[in-house]
Amino acid sequence: xxxxxxxxxxxxxxxxxxxxxxxxxxxxxxxxxxxxxxxxxxxxxxxxxxxxxxxxxxxxxxxxxxxxxxxxxxxxxxxxxxxxxxxxxxxxxxxxxxxxxxxxxxxxxxxxxxxxxxxxxxxxxxxxxxxxxxxxxxxxxxxxxxxxxxxxxxxxxxxxxxxxxxxxxxxxxxxxxxxxxxxxxxxxxxxxxxxxxxxxxxxxx
Amino acid sequence: xxxxxxxxxxxxxxxxxxxxxxxxxxxxxxxxxxxxxxxxxxxxxxxxxxxxxxxxxxxxxxxxxxxxxxxxxxxxxxxxxxxxxxxxxxxxxxxxxxxxxxxxxxxxxxxxxxxxxxxxxxxxxxxxxxxxxxxxxxxxxxxxxxxxxxxxxxxxxxxxxxxxxxxxxxxxxxxxxxxxxxxxxxxxxxxxxxxxxxxxxxxxxxxxxxxxxxxxxxxxxxxxxxxxxxxxxxxxxxxxxxxxxxxxxxxxxxxxxxxxxxxxxxxxxxxxxxxxxxxxxxxxxxxxxxxxxxxxxxxxxxxxxxxxxxxxxxxxxxxxxxxxxxxxxxxxxxxxxxxxxxxxxxxxx
Numbered sequence: 001x002x003x004x005x006x007x008x009x010x011x012x013x014x015x016x017x018x019x020x021x022x023x024x025x026x027x028x029x030x031x032x033x034x035x036x037x038x039x040x041x042x043x044x045x046x047x048x049x050x051x052x053x054x055x056x057x058x059x060x061x062x063x064x065x066x067x068x069x070x071x072x073x074x075x076x077x078x079x080x081x082x083x084x085x086x087x088x089x090x091x092x093x094x095x096x097x098x099x100x101x102x103x104x105x106x107x108x109x110x111x112x113x114x115x116x117x118x119x120x121x122x123x124x125x126x127x128x129x130x131x132x133x134x135x136x137x138x139x140x141x142x143x144x145x146x147x148x149x150x151x152x153x154x155x156x157x158x159x160x161x162x163x164x165x166x167x168x169x170x171x172x173x174x175x176x177x178x179x180x181x182x183x184x185x186x187x188x189x190x191x192x193x194x195x196x197x198x199x200x201x202x203x204x205x
Numbered sequence: 206x207x208x209x210x211x212x213x214x215x216x217x218x219x220x221x222x223x224x225x226x227x228x229x230x231x232x233x234x235x236x237x238x239x240x241x242x243x244x245x246x247x248x249x250x251x252x253x254x255x256x257x258x259x260x261x262x263x264x265x266x267x268x269x270x271x272x273x274x275x276x277x278x279x280x281x282x283x284x285x286x287x288x289x290x291x292x293x294x295x296x297x298x299x300x301x302x303x304x305x306x307x308x309x310x311x312x313x314x315x316x317x318x319x320x321x322x323x324x325x326x327x328x329x330x331x332x333x334x335x336x337x338x339x340x341x342x343x344x345x346x347x348x349x350x351x352x353x354x355x356x357x358x359x360x361x362x363x364x365x366x367x368x369x370x371x372x373x374x375x376x377x378x379x380x381x382x383x384x385x386x387x388x389x390x391x392x393x394x395x396x397x398x399x400x401x402x403x404x405x406x407x408x409x410x411x412x413x414x415x416x417x418x419x420x421x422x423x424x425x426x427x428x429x430x431x432x433x434x435x436x437x438x439x440x441x442x443x444x445x446x447x448x449x450x451x452x453x454x455x456x457x458x459x460x461x462x463x464x465x466x467x468x469x470x471x472x473x474x475x476x477x478x479x480x481x482x483x484x485x486x487x488x489x490x491x492x493x494x495x496x497x498x499x500x501x502x503x504x505x506x507x508x509x510x511x512x513x514x515x516x517x518x519x520x521x522x523x524x525x526x527x528x529x530x531x532x533x534x535x536x537x538x539x540x541x542x543x544x545x546x547x548x549x550x551x552x553x554x
Binding site (some may be wrong): 009010011012146148149151169174175176177178179180181185187188191192193194 | 285386388389390391392393396397398399400401406444445446447448451452454455527
């Protein structure tokens with residue numbers, strides 16, 4: 001488990017370490033530093049790596065901190081590699097792949113919590129079993145937060161409190177996490193004393 | 206009782222809600238002793254004394270029509286307060302059946318249910334509703350079954366699906382909540398949706414409660430109390446609308462606290478459902494003003510001691526830490542230090 005994500009509550013997801021598994025095919029989705037987890041995963045397959053890569057699709061998105069390790073993943077020479085600038089752009093392709101999935105498809109997700117959470121949600125919505133999905137956290141700890149008031153999602157939240165990018169309220173970031181929204185919850189911090197907003201602290205990097 | 210039993214009152218704007226002397230006498234005061242800490246505290250939901258809130262399976266009281274009007278307004282402003290994941294429709298029918306049969310049996314002057322095979326006719330006199338529909342056929346009702354019946358029943362409701370040795374909060378009607386969001390929590394497992402509660406996880410409360418509930422039997426419902434504090438008689442203290450009701454917490458004084466501060470008690474019950482094997486969880490909120498509550502000397506003494514001694518983390522989680530000292534100051538006037546008798550029933554002096 002990652003020390004930088006410790007000490008939180010029971011709705012918070014826990015992440016593991018990606019391990020090669022037998023499967024009819026392999027789907028790897030990563031962002032930012034998550035590329036390193038994919039490279040390590042393939043290395044861990046040893047002699048089976050070539051066979052695994054011949055049945056692997058990779059979708060990669062640069063991290064919210066700007067980290068772009070596309071070259072490392074492209075160099076793996078997987079059966080297919082696709083790079084998108086953000087999750088929304090990758091999503092239609094990901095959903096198509098998930099919808100076309102055969103029994104036995106193995107899914108590997110690595111990188112930030114926002115990427116892992118959204119891809120996991122899309123995999124479950126497509127009807128894939130939890131047991132087929134592995135996750136590994138790497139890279140930026142910025143959060144994807146849903147404003148409980150206006151329901152708008154703010155991506156890549158770095159500070160606590162922060163200003164909702166939709167309604168403008170000052171929100172504090174709870175550890176309470178919804179897999180369905182793939183987001184943490186943001187709640188108005190100065191509701192009881194409007195205007196009394198503590199200074200923003202950089203909690204997520 | 207006739208239909209004039211039901212009061213016309215508001216839970217917003219001019220806040221005309223109040224309890225009659227009879228409603229105060231039957232109020233479900235949640236503290237059986239002079240202190241409070243979390244516990245699983247579940248007991249069989251069996252019929253209680255005549256006139257008590259336990260007399261019937263689903264208590265219908267003088268606030269019924271006004272509460273249903275408030276619910277309709279909440280849903281108009283935010284339809285996401287009522288949601289049901291696609292696999293929960295059958296559980297919704299189970300709930301509709303449970304409520305209609307209970308109310309028709311317990312309150313025959315107000316509610317009737319007539320069945321001819323799957324052709325049912327439901328009469329709700331207080332709300333002036335007469336509806337004929339086909340049981341298990343959604344297209345014959347104006348809303349889904351859970352929404353239809355819970356627009357006519359006091360209290361919030363959630364429906365828990367049972368699978369993988371867990372309970373999943375997969376449907377709900379939530380408009381009178383103590384600051385939690387159905388839209389955020391829907392789909393969560395038992396420990397996930399309770400995640401923000403302090404201390405109770407470490408005490409093992411949720412592990413024990415889940416183990417107990419997974420074995421809940423059809424026809425053997427259970428109940429427990431929960432409680433919090435609410436400034437002004439607002440049913441809809443949701444996180445969604447927190448910016449609207451939050452500021453009121455900063456306006457209490459020793460002069461107005463008796464009238465504006467309310468103890469909010471949830472009578473929660475849990476019912477196994479027959480077809481879906483889901484669990485229905487009604488969360489019925491009762492509000493009482495401090496000035497109403499202190500008319501019962503035993504309750505006044507006890508509430509003073511509970512609020513004074515409650516763990517600050519609980520007061521924070523329940524959202525009243527900032528006013529705790531003021532509450533204690535107000536309530537101390539009614540505590541002469543005399544011992545209180547066990548149990549929560551009021552006693553005349």
